[in-house]
Amino acid sequence: MTKINDTMDSLQNALPAEQINLNVCAHDWQEAVREAGQLLLKTDAIYPQYIDAMIQTAKELGPYIVIAKGIAMPHAASEAGVKRTALSLVKLAHPIEFGNPDNDPVELVIGLAAIDGKTHVNTMRMLAELIIDPDRLARLFAAQTKEEILQVIAQ
16 A cells, blocks of 8 residues: 655645535444545545444444544544545434443544554644634534535634
């Protein structure tokens, strides 16, 4: 697998409109993760096996991927099939239990593909800045269109 050496300098670069899907019906957490992975696959950020790796990582390590109330961030090691750093965002039609007693149910699934550890940490830092801002977070949960989500991300 060839990896492109990239760094993510903004959430806007990592999350274009084609990597966002709204009102997604998923029956369980694995299906929700697959939906987030499919967006990364369709935009050529990952190889197909990365989706299975995200699910396997969550099974092995538990529901740690639920990083805040209502938000899950599935990911796996870059060696599992990352081509380029990218994010996907799936807003579920109906919240789903991921098994995290403190932060379930999940409404937003943010798929993360990072080419290396440094990029992973940097992207997590940018997401944390969004998540800790109560106004931006509320607007993200309330967003009904891709454009509204992109406006929150760009802020």
